[in-house]
Amino acid sequence: MKADPKGVLTGAHFLDGDHACSEGAISAGCRFVAGYPITPSTEVVERIAERFPLVGGVFIQMEDEIASSIAILGGAWGGKKVMTVTSGPGFSLMMEHIGLAAMTETPCVFVDVQRAGPSTGLPTQPAQGDMMQARWGSHGDYAIIALCPNSPQECYDLTIKAFNLAEQYRVPVLLMMDECVGHMTERVIIPPAEEIEITPRRFYDGPKEDFLLFKPDADLVPPMVKAGDGYRIHVTGLTHDEKGYPHMSPTAQAKLIPRLVNKIKLNADKIIEYKEDQVEGADVVVVSYGITSRVALPAIEQARKEGIKVGHLRLIVAWPFPEKRIQELAAKGKALVVPELNLGQIFYEVERNAYGKVPVTLVPHPGGTVHNPKEIYNAIKSIRHGG
Amino acid sequence: MKGVEMEDQMYEIEETMPLNPVESFLRMDRMPHIWCPSCGIGTTVNCFGRALETSGLDMDKVAIVSGIGCTGRVAGYLNLDSFHTTHGRPIPFATGLKLANPELKVVVYSGDGDLFAIGGNHFIHAARRNLDMTVICVNNFIYGMTGGQVAPTTPISATATTAPHGNFEQPFNLPYLAESCGAVYVARWTAYHVRYLTKAIKEALAKKGFSFIEVLAPCPTLYSRRNKLGDGLDQMVFYKEHSEIQHNIDTKTATLDFQGKIIVGKFVDKERPDYLTLMNEHYQKKFGDKYTPYKG
Numbered sequence: 207m208k209a210d211p212k213g214v215l216t217g218a219h220f221l222d223g224d225h226a227c228s229e230g231a232i233s234a235g236c237r238f239v240a241g242y243p244i245t246p247s248t249e250v251v252e253r254i255a256e257r258f259p260l261v262g263g264v265f266i267q268m269e270d271e272i273a274s275s276i277a278i279l280g281g282a283w284g285g286k287k288v289m290t291v292t293s294g295p296g297f298s299l300m301m302e303h304i305g306l307a308a309m310t311e312t313p314c315v316f317v318d319v320q321r322a323g324p325s326t327g328l329p330t331q332p333a334q335g336d337m338m339q340a341r342w343g344s345h346g347d348y349a350i351i352a353l354c355p356n357s358p359q360e361c362y363d364l365t366i367k368a369f370n371l372a373e374q375y376r377v378p379v380l381l382m383m384d385e386c387v388g389h390m391t392e393r394v395i396i397p398p399a400e401e402i403e404i405t406p407r408r409f410y411d412g413p414k415e416d417f418l419l420f421k422p423d424a425d426l427v428p429p430m431v432k433a434g435d436g437y438r439i440h441v442t443g444l445t446h447d448e449k450g451y452p453h454m455s456p457t458a459q460a461k462l463i464p465r466l467v468n469k470i471k472l473n474a475d476k477i478i479e480y481k482e483d484q485v486e487g488a489d490v491v492v493v494s495y496g497i498t499s500r501v502a503l504p505a506i507e508q509a510r511k512e513g514i515k516v517g518h519l520r521l522i523v524a525w526p527f528p529e530k531r532i533q534e535l536a537a538k539g540k541a542l543v544v545p546e547l548n549l550g551q552i553f554y555e556v557e558r559n560a561y562g563k564v565p566v567t568l569v570p571h572p573g574g575t576v577h578n579p580k581e582i583y584n585a586i587k588s589i590r591h592g593g
Numbered sequence: 594m595k596g597v598e599m600e601d602q603m604y605e606i607e608e609t610m611p612l613n614p615v616e617s618f619l620r621m622d623r624m625p626h627i628w629c630p631s632c633g634i635g636t637t638v639n640c641f642g643r644a645l646e647t648s649g650l651d652m653d654k655v656a657i658v659s660g661i662g663c664t665g666r667v668a669g670y671l672n673l674d675s676f677h678t679t680h681g682r683p684i685p686f687a688t689g690l691k692l693a694n695p696e697l698k699v700v701v702y703s704g705d706g707d708l709f710a711i712g713g714n715h716f717i718h719a720a721r722r723n724l725d726m727t728v729i730c731v732n733n734f735i736y737g738m739t740g741g742q743v744a745p746t747t748p749i750s751a752t753a754t755t756a757p758h759g760n761f762e763q764p765f766n767l768p769y770l771a772e773s774c775g776a777v778y779v780a781r782w783t784a785y786h787v788r789y790l791t792k793a794i795k796e797a798l799a800k801k802g803f804s805f806i807e808v809l810a811p812c813p814t815l816y817s818r819r820n821k822l823g824d825g826l827d828q829m830v831f832y833k834e835h836s837e838i839q840h841n842i843d844t845k846t847a848t849l850d851f852q853g854k855i856i857v858g859k860f861v862d863k864e865r866p867d868y869l870t871l872m873n874e875h876y877q878k879k880f881g882d883k884y885t886p887y888k889g
């Protein structure tokens with residue numbers, strides 16, 4: 207399906223990442239947004255509030271992030287494409303409803319413009335400290351998808367992708383921006399609507415009497431309906447059967463929960479996206495994402511100038527994690543360097559998949575600013591000498 | 594006692610009739626329900642079913658949203674589009690549902706702890722915004738589902754598992770709270786007042802804007818037993834004997850003391866444009882022809 211031209215501002219713009227995210231949501235067909243202001247994410251909802259009345263959308267500033275994160279789930283069951291936007295403290299408040307969204311297979315997009323934490327931390331300064339929270343923050347077992355843009359253009363493109371994946375897999379998709387990407391202003395190209403590919407909701411179209419709200423298709427994802435369509439659906443956060451009825455048994459749990467995880471796990475190859483540069487002949491590969499992937503470039507350039515064979519793998523989809531690719535790189539003996547604006551999060555995922563076969567070096571940073579490229583360069587260099 | 598018997602008999606007779614009209618509003622494939630014998634929640638659901646029956650609403654367009662608790666299970670037993678959400682959050686869920694699909698009649702049905710402890714913030718804001726929804730609170734003065742802990746509605750001196758020496762915190766006066774936040778319809782009844790309650794639910798459903806009904810209902814298993822108030826029937830007798838119908842009173846005076854007088858009635862019934870009406874009018878003024886009124 208192509209995008210509804212109504213909201214698409216085709217052309218070249220000069221936008222910051224937050225505003226580009228708002229435009230991505232509008233292009234993707236999002237028409238219900240609930241949010242609560244928090245730096246550095248507020249510009250996303252400000253632009254939505256500005257733009258929505260004339261594109262047929264409803265924006266509501268809720269009383270807190272708990273309310274925002276469940277209002278969007280109501281909006282999704284009302285038939286809309288939905289999004290909420292926040293940063294660290296608000297993201298923490300939203301965790302219960304990421305779990306509810308996963309459990310009820312509600313398509314929705316959560317945007318987290320990461321700032322330095324914990325707690326109130328450094329409200330106006332960057333970090334990448336919510337990456338593990340994105341994956342594991344709600345209680346119990348479930349799976350989500352998380353994307354990491356590194357430019358305003360990607361904030362636009364990946365917001366659309368986030369909506370498409372949410373619909374494809376009936377899952378919450380998390381757009382993990384950071385303060386730098388959110389506040390940097392660059393050229394953003396918005397294509398004509400007819401060039402924007404949109405995944406529509408997987409509405410059920412079989413006979414009404416056969417309908418089961420949680421009966422999966424072959425790809426483990428069930429088709430959906432909305433409230434008011436006459437299906438008399440029941441949706442609960444309790445463990446439930448295919449009809450959606452609560453089932454308080456280990457058997458029902460064993461049927462439902464592995465499917466919620468597997469619909470992402472078994473489709474991971476289709477979901478995962480990363481960009482590689484000169485990885486094939488490399489001795490050392492820098493694995494990075496978000497703003498850090500740009501800060502790493504001068505370090506990589508410098509090392510290459512000095513004759514070190516350095517490759518770069520940039521995560522675009524962080525969750526599900528490209529486990530196989532990291533395993534392949536480790537099997538080929540490539541040392542791995544992981545710079546990130548936290549004291550070690552995605553690093554552990556890389557290390558786990560390297561199985562101890564190659565050295566994996568974390569280049570930590572507590573956030574508040576970005577790395578000095580020299581720190582990344584030093585890490586590359588010391589591997590080379592050490593190895 | 595006589596009155597109770599009469600009300601009860603009336604219901605029993607209808608219930609043994611070949612087809613209980615309320616059944617078509619229930620998910621009979623989910624029976625038996627989880628509620629204890631003589632719990633008051635079921636009685637309120639019966640009234641809700643009867644109100645739906647005569648409401649003239651298209652049942653495909655009525656959605657019910659509950660939080661978590663014994664009352665929170667109501668959504669799961671009603672044969673409507675039904676959502677069993679998280680503890681305290683049915684109102685913000687209902688907010689999203691209504692704004693996304695305004696043709697729905699959205700009802701929130703939940704407990705006193707759910708709506709006024711953990712969910713209190715959402716209640717006051719939804720009332721302030723005058724979102725078009727009906728909120729029914731089953732007030733059993735206690736947290737039923739978790740085993741009888743103190744609630745923001747527990748009367749002073751009543752005991753609860755987490756107030757074993759008696760409660761000394763002042764409880765909410767729910768009708769007063771609802772009215773001061775902007776609700777356009779506010780009523781309080783008890784599980785004894787089945788006909789009044791049915792009528793009130795019907796009125797609330799017909800109202801555009803934020804309507805609120807508090808229903809006092811016995812929790813014999815936890816609240817009544819712990820406070821030595823007898824069983825469900827004894828509580829019904831108490832409701833009958835201690836209730837005073839006072840329509841349109843100043844809600845400030847509708848406080849509830851432990852085993853004291855219960856003021857019931859319709860306290861507020863007024864007009865005020867609801868959220869979406871205000872939104873559409875506002876943007877039409879602002880943008881003129883460029884604005885297409887939002888209909889979902």
Ligand SMILES: Cc1ncc(C[n+]2csc(CCOP(=O)(O)OP(=O)(O)O)c2C)c(N)n1
Pocket residue numbers: 661662663664665680703704705706707708731733735736737738739744
């Ligand atoms: C976030 C969260 N906190 C606590 C609970 C545990 N819990 C479930 S129901 C409930 C209280 C229910 O009381 P009320 O809303 O009055 O409903 P009742 O059971 O009395 O009908 C609590 C505390 C929960 N499910 N979720």
Ligand code: SF4
Pocket residue numbers: 627628629631632633634663664733737738811812813814815816
């Ligand atoms: S515990 Fe109380 S409120 Fe819950 S079902 Fe039993 S009687 Fe009803």
Ligand SMILES: [Mg+2]
Pocket residue numbers: 662704705706731732733734735736737744
């Ligand atoms: Mg209660």
